Amino acid sequence: MTALAPTAPGRLDVAATRSRTRRRLVGGGLALLAWLIGIVFVVPILYMVLTSLHSPAHAQTYPPSWTAPLTLSNYQDLFGATNSIRAPLINSVTTSVVSTLLVLALAIPAAYALSVKPVRRWTDAMFFFLSTKMLPMVAGILPIYLFTTKVIHMPDNVLVLIVLYTSMNLPIAVWMMRSFLAEVPTAIIEAASIDGAGTLRILTRIIAPISMPGVAATSLICFIFAWNEQLYAKVLTSVTAQTAPVFVNTLIQTEHSYLAQLSAGATMVSIPVLIAGFAAQDKLVQGLSLGAVK
């Protein structure tokens, strides 16, 4: 940047050296700033993990007891005999995994019809999918609540959540999958078809291998959104179908020292998302931007 400042002839070397030092200083300062911001953003998470490793009494002092002995007892209690996170975790895994599989079963054929062999006016269909995503979830919750409790008598049931999470993630998945399938070069498909390969062969031998990373990223992102969901889960479940995020919120019990236990629960419930998120890291942006950003 500063290297381009006008320099008098003859003093070129000195000026260049000086500007190079300055540029290095500015660069170093900016790197330091980036590090500082990164640390500020990650500190709440590290503090959450640290608190989850302190005993309930140590976790809740003023000022915080930074160097208190570490213990795993909060996690043991979390899986203990009473008020265990185990059942909610199983419910979360069930709803997230099954709804993600359903989403893939519906989204992959749809994305195929929108990209590889696009139907006429495929953009209209794309925008219909997107517009359902822009309809806030809260807008339909009352009829859904009344329908599941009063009409089909399925209150507190994971099946209801599975159906709802499938609809919640389907538009995102269609957009993501379309963007991944659109990357399959049509020339290869045409060549294969000229060589006499049938649709099934083209699908399994050409399209599937190329789009596999896309399918994986789509699944991971749908899994994350289903896992994170709180509103439907809170309104439509109580005991049997309670999911892990709803459970975490019940750990706020202000009558005794609850922060350590709460931190352990918050950490525990976030671990699958952190794993899924970093596993999908390369395709995370493309997925979350609905395929608009490559």
Place this chain on the structure above:
Amino acid sequence: MTVSVAEQPSVRTARMGPPAATYRKWGRESWVRRAPLLPALVFLIVVTQVPFVATLVMSFMNWSAQPDAPGKSFAGLANFKTVFSTPSYRQAVLTSVEMTVTIVLVSAALALGIALLLDRKFLGRGVVRTMMIAPFLIVPIAAAVFWGNGILQTGFGLVDGLLGELGVHHAENISFLTTHPKLSIEIELIWQWTPFMMLILLAGLQSRDPEVMEAAAIDGAGAWQTFVHMTLPHVRRYLELSIVLGTIFIIQNFDSVLGMTGGLNSTNIPYAVYEVFYSAKDYGVASALGVVVVIGSILVATFALRVVSSLLSEEED
């Protein structure tokens, strides 16, 4: 859709006049092509559109679940009048707008700055990028409860603790959550959504043509000039996209209100609708609130669709 697809072959038939058999083949083929699309379309219409239509109908009805309430009847616009005349509901609408706008704009500005920092090569860039993404990968309710109880809580929260360590003692601890409930939620959500927007913007910055940037530098463009005339126009659409997507997610925020303040002076529309289940049980008014959110979202969505369609139209050509 059915109409338009049926029309197009007939236009061709008139022009080129292929035999009827070809026409039938085209019709069949378009159905074969469309078949994979149908399950997803039908599923979405049933699960998302039907409940919304029901909400719309209910918003024009007197319908309360209170035991002593009269039966269901047509209410006209009464529920909407209630929404806009009851201070608490009007406040919820305002709170939703205020929080969404603040969070989206601050996150976008921060995200742009951080993306510019991360676009440069420096020691440990990958580590910083990983640290930056992490907040987005904490379950929203977990983030909310920990911010509410472990960080901003009076007394044993991290902020109070750090102030104490720094020697900023006060007669009574700050109760940030009760004195500034909206700001507390905004800070937490900015922390969670800046990484998301940063990822989109960073991808945008990295898609700049390096040769063009080099040429600009050789032609003597300064850092500021390059930023204003080249970088900014290039990342504009990425900025729009991150703002639009951020708005869609943040306007629906429920977890932070639930986990941090329990609605104290910070009830937004989703939380207000949720509260109806546990207190008021006035389904008519709750539905009207839901409809108001939808209208607000449609306004955002119209803009959103324009942004996204500009990205799609390039591909369609």
